Amino acid sequence: MSEHKNHISSYKSQVIVLLSLIVLTVLTVTITSVHLGPFNTAAAMLIASVKATIVLLYFMHLKFDEKIYRFMVALVLAIYVVVIIITFFDNLYRP
Amino acid sequence: MEQNHVAHTDHFDPVASKLGMWLFIFTEILLFGGLFIVYSVYRFKHPVEFHLAAEELNVTIGLINTIILLISSMTVAMSITALQLGNKKLTMILLAVTLVLALVFLVNKYFEWGAKIHHDIYPGSEFLMSLSKGDMLFFGLYFFMTGLHAIHIIVGMVLLAVVFVKVRNGSVNQGRVSLLENGGLYWHLVDLIWIFLFPLFYLIH
Numbered sequence: 001m002s003e004h005k006n007h008i009s010s011y012k013s014q015v016i017v018l019l020s021l022i023v024l025t026v027l028t029v030t031i032t033s034v035h036l037g038p039f040n041t042a043a044a045m046l047i048a049s050v051k052a053t054i055v056l057l058y059f060m061h062l063k064f065d066e067k068i069y070r071f072m073v074a075l076v077l078a079i080y081v082v083v084i085i086i087t088f089f090d091n092l093y094r095p
Numbered sequence: 096m097e098q099n100h101v102a103h104t105d106h107f108d109p110v111a112s113k114l115g116m117w118l119f120i121f122t123e124i125l126l127f128g129g130l131f132i133v134y135s136v137y138r139f140k141h142p143v144e145f146h147l148a149a150e151e152l153n154v155t156i157g158l159i160n161t162i163i164l165l166i167s168s169m170t171v172a173m174s175i176t177a178l179q180l181g182n183k184k185l186t187m188i189l190l191a192v193t194l195v196l197a198l199v200f201l202v203n204k205y206f207e208w209g210a211k212i213h214h215d216i217y218p219g220s221e222f223l224m225s226l227s228k229g230d231m232l233f234f235g236l237y238f239f240m241t242g243l244h245a246i247h248i249i250v251g252m253v254l255l256a257v258v259f260v261k262v263r264n265g266s267v268n269q270g271r272v273s274l275l276e277n278g279g280l281y282w283h284l285v286d287l288i289w290i291f292l293f294p295l296f297y298l299i300h
Contacts, residue, residue: 008179009172018169025161025293029154032298044294051290059172059283061276066110069117076121080128087132091139 007064017058024051109273116277120284123247127288130240134295137232144229149299151216152237156207157297160200161289167196168286171255171279181269183262190259193282197252204245208238237296244292247285254278 028047032040057063062070138145174189211234215222218235258278261267267274
Protein backbone atom coordinates (compact mmCIF):
# COMPACT_ATOMS: atom_id res chain seq x y z
CA MET A 1 0.00 0.00 0.00
CA SER A 2 2.75 2.41 0.92
CA GLU A 3 4.45 1.27 -2.29
CA HIS A 4 2.60 3.57 -4.70
CA LYS A 5 1.88 6.27 -2.13
CA ASN A 6 5.46 7.29 -1.67
CA HIS A 7 6.05 9.43 -4.72
CA ILE A 8 8.55 12.13 -3.82
CA SER A 9 8.74 15.09 -6.20
CA SER A 10 12.29 16.03 -7.07
CA TYR A 11 13.58 19.55 -6.40
CA LYS A 12 14.42 19.86 -10.07
CA SER A 13 10.85 19.13 -11.19
CA GLN A 14 9.57 21.77 -8.78
CA VAL A 15 11.93 24.39 -10.19
CA ILE A 16 10.72 23.51 -13.71
CA VAL A 17 7.09 23.89 -12.58
CA LEU A 18 7.87 27.29 -11.05
CA LEU A 19 9.65 28.50 -14.17
CA SER A 20 6.78 27.44 -16.41
CA LEU A 21 4.31 29.25 -14.12
CA ILE A 22 6.40 32.44 -14.25
CA VAL A 23 6.67 32.23 -18.05
CA LEU A 24 2.89 31.85 -18.30
CA THR A 25 2.39 34.83 -15.96
CA VAL A 26 4.64 37.05 -18.08
CA LEU A 27 2.84 35.78 -21.18
CA THR A 28 -0.53 36.84 -19.67
CA VAL A 29 0.75 40.34 -18.95
CA THR A 30 2.15 40.61 -22.49
CA ILE A 31 -1.00 39.33 -24.19
CA THR A 32 -3.33 41.59 -22.23
CA SER A 33 -1.23 44.66 -23.05
CA VAL A 34 -2.06 44.12 -26.74
CA HIS A 35 -5.55 45.16 -27.80
CA LEU A 36 -7.53 42.14 -28.91
CA GLY A 37 -10.96 43.21 -27.71
CA PRO A 38 -12.88 40.49 -25.88
CA PHE A 39 -10.17 37.95 -26.70
CA ASN A 40 -7.91 39.56 -24.10
CA THR A 41 -10.03 38.30 -21.24
CA ALA A 42 -10.54 34.93 -22.90
CA ALA A 43 -6.79 34.49 -23.38
CA ALA A 44 -6.04 35.63 -19.81
CA MET A 45 -8.59 33.18 -18.40
CA LEU A 46 -7.32 30.36 -20.58
CA ILE A 47 -3.74 30.89 -19.39
CA ALA A 48 -4.92 31.23 -15.77
CA SER A 49 -6.71 27.89 -16.11
CA VAL A 50 -3.55 26.25 -17.47
CA LYS A 51 -1.58 27.68 -14.53
CA ALA A 52 -4.21 26.47 -12.05
CA THR A 53 -4.09 22.99 -13.59
CA ILE A 54 -0.30 22.91 -13.25
CA VAL A 55 -0.53 23.97 -9.59
CA LEU A 56 -3.23 21.35 -8.89
CA LEU A 57 -1.39 18.51 -10.63
CA TYR A 58 2.19 19.13 -9.50
CA PHE A 59 2.31 21.40 -6.43
CA MET A 60 -0.90 19.98 -4.96
CA HIS A 61 0.31 16.54 -6.00
CA LEU A 62 -2.95 15.39 -7.62
CA LYS A 63 -1.02 13.70 -10.40
CA PHE A 64 0.72 11.35 -7.98
CA ASP A 65 -1.79 10.88 -5.16
CA GLU A 66 -4.68 8.42 -4.94
CA LYS A 67 -7.23 8.79 -7.74
CA ILE A 68 -10.03 9.67 -5.29
CA TYR A 69 -8.68 13.23 -4.84
CA ARG A 70 -8.54 13.85 -8.56
CA PHE A 71 -12.08 12.56 -8.95
CA MET A 72 -13.38 14.81 -6.16
CA VAL A 73 -11.65 17.93 -7.49
CA ALA A 74 -13.03 17.27 -10.98
CA LEU A 75 -16.51 16.84 -9.54
CA VAL A 76 -16.38 20.11 -7.58
CA LEU A 77 -15.05 22.03 -10.59
CA ALA A 78 -17.80 20.52 -12.78
CA ILE A 79 -20.43 21.69 -10.28
CA TYR A 80 -18.86 25.15 -10.31
CA VAL A 81 -18.93 25.32 -14.12
CA VAL A 82 -22.62 24.36 -14.09
CA VAL A 83 -23.34 27.19 -11.63
CA ILE A 84 -21.50 29.66 -13.91
CA ILE A 85 -23.47 28.52 -16.96
CA ILE A 86 -26.81 28.76 -15.16
CA THR A 87 -25.95 32.24 -13.83
CA PHE A 88 -25.11 33.50 -17.30
CA PHE A 89 -28.20 32.04 -18.90
CA ASP A 90 -30.22 33.84 -16.26
CA ASN A 91 -28.41 37.09 -16.97
CA LEU A 92 -28.57 36.90 -20.74
CA TYR A 93 -32.25 36.04 -20.98
CA ARG A 94 -33.57 38.24 -18.21
CA PRO A 95 -36.15 40.72 -19.63
CA MET B 96 -0.96 -8.58 23.56
CA GLU B 97 -0.18 -5.44 25.45
CA GLN B 98 2.14 -4.25 22.68
CA ASN B 99 -0.57 -4.78 20.10
CA HIS B 100 -2.91 -2.67 22.13
CA VAL B 101 -0.42 0.19 22.37
CA ALA B 102 0.17 0.09 18.63
CA HIS B 103 -3.55 0.33 17.94
CA THR B 104 -4.14 3.42 20.04
CA ASP B 105 -1.97 5.32 17.58
CA HIS B 106 -4.66 6.09 15.02
CA PHE B 107 -3.22 7.58 11.91
CA ASP B 108 -4.57 7.59 8.37
CA PRO B 109 -2.77 9.90 5.95
CA VAL B 110 -5.21 9.26 3.10
CA ALA B 111 -8.27 10.26 5.14
CA SER B 112 -6.36 13.17 6.62
CA LYS B 113 -5.68 14.57 3.18
CA LEU B 114 -9.26 13.84 2.14
CA GLY B 115 -10.48 16.04 4.98
CA MET B 116 -8.15 18.83 3.89
CA TRP B 117 -9.46 18.60 0.33
CA LEU B 118 -13.05 18.80 1.55
CA PHE B 119 -12.17 22.00 3.38
CA ILE B 120 -10.43 23.34 0.27
CA PHE B 121 -13.61 22.70 -1.75
CA THR B 122 -15.55 25.03 0.57
CA GLU B 123 -12.87 27.67 -0.04
CA ILE B 124 -13.00 27.16 -3.81
CA LEU B 125 -16.76 27.62 -3.78
CA LEU B 126 -16.49 30.69 -1.51
CA PHE B 127 -14.12 32.45 -3.88
CA GLY B 128 -15.87 30.89 -6.86
CA GLY B 129 -19.10 32.62 -5.80
CA LEU B 130 -17.26 35.93 -5.57
CA PHE B 131 -15.78 35.44 -9.04
CA ILE B 132 -19.31 34.93 -10.38
CA VAL B 133 -20.46 38.15 -8.68
CA TYR B 134 -17.49 39.91 -10.27
CA SER B 135 -18.28 38.47 -13.73
CA VAL B 136 -21.94 39.46 -13.61
CA TYR B 137 -21.18 43.05 -12.60
CA ARG B 138 -18.40 43.33 -15.13
CA PHE B 139 -20.83 42.08 -17.77
CA LYS B 140 -23.25 44.84 -16.74
CA HIS B 141 -20.66 47.64 -16.44
CA PRO B 142 -17.91 46.76 -18.94
CA VAL B 143 -16.64 50.30 -19.57
CA GLU B 144 -16.45 51.34 -15.91
CA PHE B 145 -14.66 48.12 -14.95
CA HIS B 146 -12.23 48.63 -17.79
CA LEU B 147 -11.39 52.21 -16.77
CA ALA B 148 -11.30 51.50 -13.03
CA ALA B 149 -8.88 48.60 -13.58
CA GLU B 150 -6.38 51.00 -15.13
CA GLU B 151 -6.01 52.58 -11.69
CA LEU B 152 -4.43 49.38 -10.37
CA ASN B 153 -0.68 48.97 -10.41
CA VAL B 154 0.20 46.07 -12.74
CA THR B 155 3.86 46.01 -11.66
CA ILE B 156 3.11 45.50 -7.98
CA GLY B 157 0.50 42.88 -8.91
CA LEU B 158 3.02 41.05 -11.09
CA ILE B 159 5.67 41.15 -8.35
CA ASN B 160 3.19 39.74 -5.83
CA THR B 161 2.17 37.01 -8.28
CA ILE B 162 5.77 35.91 -8.69
CA ILE B 163 6.36 36.07 -4.90
CA LEU B 164 3.39 33.77 -4.31
CA LEU B 165 4.49 31.36 -7.04
CA ILE B 166 7.98 31.12 -5.53
CA SER B 167 6.54 30.60 -2.04
CA SER B 168 4.37 27.79 -3.43
CA MET B 169 7.50 26.12 -4.74
CA THR B 170 9.36 26.46 -1.43
CA VAL B 171 6.45 24.79 0.40
CA ALA B 172 6.37 21.98 -2.16
CA MET B 173 10.14 21.61 -1.74
CA SER B 174 9.86 21.52 2.05
CA ILE B 175 7.61 18.45 1.71
CA THR B 176 10.23 16.78 -0.49
CA ALA B 177 12.92 17.68 2.04
CA LEU B 178 10.98 16.16 4.93
CA GLN B 179 10.17 13.02 2.94
CA LEU B 180 13.90 12.66 2.30
CA GLY B 181 14.52 13.09 6.02
CA ASN B 182 16.24 16.48 5.79
CA LYS B 183 14.70 18.25 8.77
CA LYS B 184 16.95 21.28 8.66
CA LEU B 185 16.22 22.03 5.00
CA THR B 186 12.49 21.60 5.67
CA MET B 187 12.66 24.27 8.36
CA ILE B 188 14.71 26.62 6.18
CA LEU B 189 12.25 26.26 3.29
CA LEU B 190 9.28 26.88 5.58
CA ALA B 191 10.99 29.97 6.98
CA VAL B 192 11.63 31.24 3.44
CA THR B 193 7.94 30.71 2.65
CA LEU B 194 6.91 32.72 5.71
CA VAL B 195 9.26 35.57 4.75
CA LEU B 196 7.86 35.60 1.19
CA ALA B 197 4.32 35.69 2.60
CA LEU B 198 5.28 38.66 4.74
CA VAL B 199 6.79 40.45 1.72
CA PHE B 200 3.51 39.85 -0.13
CA LEU B 201 1.56 41.46 2.71
CA VAL B 202 3.95 44.44 2.90
CA ASN B 203 3.47 45.02 -0.85
CA LYS B 204 -0.28 44.76 -0.36
CA TYR B 205 -0.06 47.32 2.44
CA PHE B 206 1.66 49.83 0.19
CA GLU B 207 -0.71 49.09 -2.68
CA TRP B 208 -3.80 49.60 -0.52
CA GLY B 209 -2.14 52.58 1.17
CA ALA B 210 -1.70 54.33 -2.19
CA LYS B 211 -5.37 53.69 -3.04
CA ILE B 212 -6.58 54.99 0.30
CA HIS B 213 -4.29 57.99 -0.04
CA HIS B 214 -6.06 58.80 -3.32
CA ASP B 215 -9.37 58.60 -1.48
CA ILE B 216 -10.31 55.27 -3.02
CA TYR B 217 -11.74 52.96 -0.38
CA PRO B 218 -15.19 51.51 0.24
CA GLY B 219 -17.53 54.29 1.35
CA SER B 220 -15.15 57.18 0.62
CA GLU B 221 -16.69 60.43 -0.56
CA PHE B 222 -14.70 60.37 -3.79
CA LEU B 223 -15.75 56.81 -4.62
CA MET B 224 -19.38 57.60 -3.83
CA SER B 225 -19.25 60.43 -6.39
CA LEU B 226 -18.19 57.99 -9.13
CA SER B 227 -20.46 55.77 -11.19
CA LYS B 228 -22.04 52.56 -9.91
CA GLY B 229 -19.61 50.45 -11.96
CA ASP B 230 -16.58 52.11 -10.33
CA MET B 231 -18.02 51.57 -6.86
CA LEU B 232 -18.67 47.92 -7.64
CA PHE B 233 -15.21 47.39 -9.08
CA PHE B 234 -13.37 48.90 -6.13
CA GLY B 235 -15.75 47.32 -3.63
CA LEU B 236 -15.02 43.91 -5.11
CA TYR B 237 -11.32 44.71 -5.40
CA PHE B 238 -11.00 45.56 -1.71
CA PHE B 239 -13.24 42.72 -0.58
CA MET B 240 -11.65 39.97 -2.67
CA THR B 241 -8.00 40.97 -2.25
CA GLY B 242 -8.74 41.61 1.44
CA LEU B 243 -10.28 38.18 1.90
CA HIS B 244 -7.31 36.74 0.06
CA ALA B 245 -4.91 38.61 2.38
CA ILE B 246 -6.75 37.14 5.38
CA HIS B 247 -6.13 33.72 3.85
CA ILE B 248 -2.44 34.59 3.55
CA ILE B 249 -2.36 35.43 7.28
CA VAL B 250 -4.18 32.19 8.19
CA GLY B 251 -1.76 30.26 5.95
CA MET B 252 1.19 31.90 7.70
CA VAL B 253 -0.16 30.89 11.12
CA LEU B 254 -0.72 27.34 9.87
CA LEU B 255 2.78 27.08 8.39
CA ALA B 256 4.29 28.57 11.57
CA VAL B 257 2.56 25.83 13.61
CA VAL B 258 3.91 23.22 11.19
CA PHE B 259 7.38 24.78 11.51
CA VAL B 260 7.29 24.38 15.31
CA LYS B 261 6.03 20.79 14.98
CA VAL B 262 8.77 19.93 12.52
CA ARG B 263 11.31 21.38 14.93
CA ASN B 264 10.05 19.38 17.93
CA GLY B 265 9.76 16.26 15.79
CA SER B 266 6.01 15.55 15.92
CA VAL B 267 5.90 16.17 12.17
CA ASN B 268 8.65 13.99 10.74
CA GLN B 269 9.70 11.78 7.83
CA GLY B 270 7.17 9.10 8.80
CA ARG B 271 4.37 11.59 9.39
CA VAL B 272 4.33 14.34 6.80
CA SER B 273 0.53 14.75 6.70
CA LEU B 274 0.32 18.04 8.59
CA LEU B 275 3.02 19.56 6.42
CA GLU B 276 1.32 18.23 3.28
CA ASN B 277 -2.04 19.64 4.36
CA GLY B 278 -0.51 22.98 5.31
CA GLY B 279 1.11 22.98 1.88
CA LEU B 280 -2.24 22.27 0.22
CA TYR B 281 -3.73 25.31 1.96
CA TRP B 282 -0.83 27.46 0.81
CA HIS B 283 -1.23 26.29 -2.78
CA LEU B 284 -4.93 27.14 -2.58
CA VAL B 285 -4.01 30.71 -1.64
CA ASP B 286 -1.74 30.77 -4.69
CA LEU B 287 -4.47 29.24 -6.86
CA ILE B 288 -6.94 32.01 -5.94
CA TRP B 289 -4.37 34.70 -6.71
CA ILE B 290 -3.74 33.16 -10.15
CA PHE B 291 -7.31 34.20 -11.04
CA LEU B 292 -7.47 37.43 -9.01
CA PHE B 293 -4.43 38.91 -10.73
CA PRO B 294 -5.62 38.89 -14.38
CA LEU B 295 -9.24 39.70 -13.47
CA PHE B 296 -8.44 42.85 -11.49
CA TYR B 297 -5.10 44.06 -12.81
CA LEU B 298 -5.09 43.07 -16.45
CA ILE B 299 -8.33 44.35 -17.98
CA HIS B 300 -7.40 46.41 -20.98
